[in-house]
Amino acid sequence: MKIALAQINPIIGNFEYNFNKITEFANKAKSLGADIVAFPELAVSGYPPKDFLEKQAFINENLNTLTRLVESIKGIGVVCGYADINRIKGEKPLFNAAALFENGKIIHKAYKRLLPSYDVFDETRYFEEGKTSEAFLYKGEKIGLTICEDFWNDKSVISDRYYKNDPVADIADNGAKIIINISASPFEAKKNNFRASLISSTARNNGIDFIYVNQAGANDSLIFDGLSAVCDSRGNFCVMATEFKEELITYDTTPSQIYNPLTLNFAHENESILNALITGVRDYIIKSGFSKAVIGLSGGIDSALTAAIAVEALGARNVTGIFMPSLYTSKENYKDTRSLAENLNIKLEVIHIDKIYKKFLNGLFFVSNSDKPEITEQNIQARIRGTILMAYSNKTGALVLTTGNKSELAIGYCTLYGDMAGALAVIADVPKTTVYELSYIINKDYPKIPLNIIRKAPSAELAPLQKDEDELPPYKILDAVLKGFIEEDKDINSLVKQGFDKRLIEDIIKRISKNEYKRHQAPLGLKVTSKAFGYGRRYPIACDTEFNF
C-alpha cells in the first residue's frame, strides 16, 4: 500500500481555502499512485480553532466541508481531521475526529482519546475523549488511526506527563501493522529531536509502521514545523518531510520496497528557530489579509534582527524601517541604521521625535524638563515612537512588528503602548542571548546586520548614557535564571543550587511577577520555546507580588 503524507498549511475558518487545499493535495497524491493520503489534525477547519468550536455555524460548515470532500474526491482513500458531534448528554459536545473516506463513503472514524490540557492546549474545553481505538482492514492491511497527543504516551521516552490510556498500544494489540497519526504539533526549539525519538520508540515498541502527518505553517503564536515522517516497525525513519513548509511525501508498505534508514540530520536549533520566526511573520501577515510590515529601527540588535526576519518573510520591498532619533540617540545609531537598511535593501524613513517630545514636556505640568529623564519621560519618548509607527501603519496598511525580546518582556524592561505597540511581537519568545546567536546566522553569508550593531553595548537610549547593563543583570545570567524559572519551573532553591545569587533570583522573579500587567496587553508573540508568555502561561495580575513562586 502506498501512503501519501499531505503536510498542508490550512487557514482557520476558511473552509473554502481548506477544501481546495485538501482536494489539490489528494489529486497530487493520486497522480503519484498513492492508495491513501493523510491530512493533519482538524485539517478541515485549521488548528487551533479555539472558541470557534463553540459556534454551531462553524461546526456545521466544518461538517459540510467534510461531506463535500467525501463526495468529490474519488479514487483514493483520504484520512482527514475534523470536528465531529457528540450527542451524548452530560458530555462535551464534540470529538476531535479523524475520518477515512473513499469513493463517497466514510469507512472508519476515530476520536482523539488523549486530550492535551496544558500550556497552549485547551482541548478538554471543547472535546470529549474518544473511548476506544480499533484496528480495521483497509486494502488488505490492518491499520488504525490516532490523533496527535494519542501517541505522546510512551513511558520509555516521556517521564513526567503521560496518560493512563494508550491508544497506539490498543490498536497494535488489535492487530494493526500500520498506524496513521494526524497531528497539529507546534514547534519549539529541540522538540524535533524529542518527537523523533518518540515516533521511533512508538513504532518499535508496538511493532508497527508509524505514519506521522503534521500541519505546516503558523497560526497566531503557534508555528507548526511539519517534519511529517514514516518510521518502520524497527524504529527506523524511512521518509521525512521538510520543516515548516507544505509538502507531499509518500511511503510504500510493500516489503519489496526497501528504505535505507534515514540519518536524522535536523537543522541546528537556532536555524530552526529562525525559520520558525520567518514562517510565523509571513503567515500572521498573510492570513490577516495584509502583505507589508513596518518596524521601528533603533540601531540596536533587536530591531535589526526583527527587520532581517521580516525581509526573509515578506521580501525587502514589503518592509519599511522607521528610524526615530531623539537627542539621546548616538551618532553610531544613525550610521548603523542606514547600513542595516542598505544591507537589507529596505525603505528607511527618518522621523525626529524631539519636537514632539518637547511639546509633551512643555504641555504636561507634572513632567520634568531636566536632562535626566525619569521613567515617565522615558516612556513618553517610547510612546511617541509607538504612535508614529501606528500612524504609518494606519496610513499604509503595513503591520507594525514589535522588536522586544523575551528577556526584557520578562522583567518589564519595555514600554506599554511604546516599543510594545504593534501587531506581532516577533522575538518575544527569544532571549537576548539567543538574539545574538540568531543574528550570527542571519549574517552567515555576509554581514546583513552591521557588525557594530552586534558588538556595541545594548541601550534603550531614552536617557543620556543609558546602558542596559547598568539597569539589568548581565544577560547571560538573566537568561539562565529566566530559563530555569519560566521554562523549567524551577523554584528559588534549585536556582540557588545552580549557583545564582539568591537576592538576584528573588529580584528577577519579583520583576517577572510585577510585570504581568504589561504582558497581558502585549501583542501576540511567536512561540519558539517550551514556555512562551501569552496564551500558554496564565497568571493572575492583581495579586500579591511580594511572594516568589
Place this chain on the structure above:
Amino acid sequence: MKIALAQINPIIGNFEYNFNKITEFANKAKSLGADIVAFPELAVSGYPPKDFLEKQAFINENLNTLTRLVESIKGIGVVCGYADINRIKGEKPLFNAAALFENGKIIHKAYKRLLPSYDVFDETRYFEEGKTSEAFLYKGEKIGLTICEDFWNDKSVISDRYYKNDPVADIADNGAKIIINISASPFEAKKNNFRASLISSTARNNGIDFIYVNQAGANDSLIFDGLSAVCDSRGNFCVMATEFKEELITYDTTPSQIYNPLTLNFAHENESILNALITGVRDYIIKSGFSKAVIGLSGGIDSALTAAIAVEALGARNVTGIFMPSLYTSKENYKDTRSLAENLNIKLEVIHIDKIYKKFLNGLFFVSNSDKPEITEQNIQARIRGTILMAYSNKTGALVLTTGNKSELAIGYCTLYGDMAGALAVIADVPKTTVYELSYIINKDYPKIPLNIIRKAPSAELAPLQKDEDELPPYKILDAVLKGFIEEDKDINSLVKQGFDKRLIEDIIKRISKNEYKRHQAPLGLKVTSKAFGYGRRYPIACDTEFNF
C-alpha cells in the same frame, strides 16, 4: 449544630493574609457559638490561582498554610478549600479540595468532582476529578462536602450543560442531611436568581439542608458576589449574606430553631452590576498595591460613569480626572466636565492636546493636515491622550482606568494605545445602553452625572461634527445583536428571525471578528455578563474574517 458561613475575600497567593483572614473569621464564628465554620473554595490560596497551581513552591505554601490552620484553630470545626496533591501517575497532579478539620486533625477530605472547563474556567488544566462523594458523621449529624460546580447539575433547572455524575445526590443517597458547598462563583447579571433556584431545587430534590458559602470581592476580571446562603430541605431560604462584601452568617440545624422562609429580594440587576463594578475597581487597585486612579474625562457618558464608579470604589480624594480637549472639543464638554468633577468632588486637570497634535502632524510626512482627520489622525489624538494619562500615572502612582464600553470594544470603535490604554477597563463588559441605565442609578439621589452628559448625542470628537450615530448602527440595535451573537451564541439566521437586517448583522459580526486583535491587547475588563471579552472568550486572530461564525 450551629453552622457559620464565612464569606471572605482572600488575596491570591498572599498566604499570610489569607491565614489571618481565615483565623479571624474562625474566631468570630467560635465567639458566636458555631460548631463549624465553612470558607470558600480554595480559600487558602484565593480563587482563581491559575498557573500558580503549576508552581511547586505555591502548592507547598498552600499545604503549609493549611497545616498551620489545622494546628492553630481550636475549638471549632473548619471547612476550608485548598489544593491537594494527587500522587497517581497518569492523572492531573492536583485535586481541588475541601478539608474539615478540628482541634489539630483533619476529619474529612472531599475532592471536587465536576470540574468546569468553559468560559473563564480552566479547571481540567490543573485538577483531576474526585472519584467519590461520601456522607460522614460529624457531631451527631450525617453531613457531606461539595465544591462549587459539584451542585451545578440539577437537571430540573439546568437544561444544556450538565454532568453525568451527581455528587450531591451521591452524598444524599449516602444518608447526609446537611451538605456544605464551598464555592468561588463569579458574578454575572441575573445569575443570583438562577443560582438561588438551583440551590433551592438542589436542597429540595435531595431532601437536605444546603449550605452554600461563596467568595466575596474581586480578582482581576472576576467579581464574586457572595450571597452565601442556607436553604432547608423544603427548598426555603433561611439565611443569606449580602452581595460582594465579606460577612459571617450563621444557621442552626436544630429543629427547634425556626426560620421564616426568606423572601428573596435581590437588588435590581443594574444595581448589582454597579456594585460589582465598584467592587472590581476597588479590589483591582488595592490588591495591586495601589490606592489611586486617574481617568481621562471627555465630557461623555462613558468616562463620567467610570469616574463615578471610581469615586464609589476609592473615595473622591483618590480619583483624578484629566480633561484633554482639542480643537474638536465642543464647548459643552468643557462645561459638562467641570460640572461632573465638581459633583463628584474630584480633582480635575485640564491639558490641551492641540500643540502636541500639531507637532505630530508637522513631523510626520505621511499624515494629513486637513480639517477632516482620517482614522490615522483621529488615532493620533487618542494616543496623545493615552500617553498623557500614562505619564500622569507614572508620575503619581494613580492607575489609569479606561472608559470604553462593551459595544465599542466589540466593533473596534476605540483606539489601541489611545482610549484603550490603562490598567483596568471598568465598563468593558457593559453595553452602551446599559451605561445609560447605570448612570440613572448613580444619579438616583441627585444628578452627580450632569444631565446634559446623559442627554447629548455621543461623540468621539476626533473630527469635526463627528457623532457615533453617523458611524455606527443605533446602540439599541447594535446592543441587541451583540447580546444575541456574543452572549447567546446565536447565528445569523436566528438573529434574522429576531427581526434584524441581515446585512447589518453580517456587518456587525465582521467588525467583531476583524477587531479581535484590538481586544487581544485590551486591559483586563470587569466581567458582568455571561460572556465578556477576555479570558473567557478565546478566538484566533490571524484568520479569515470574511466568514461569519
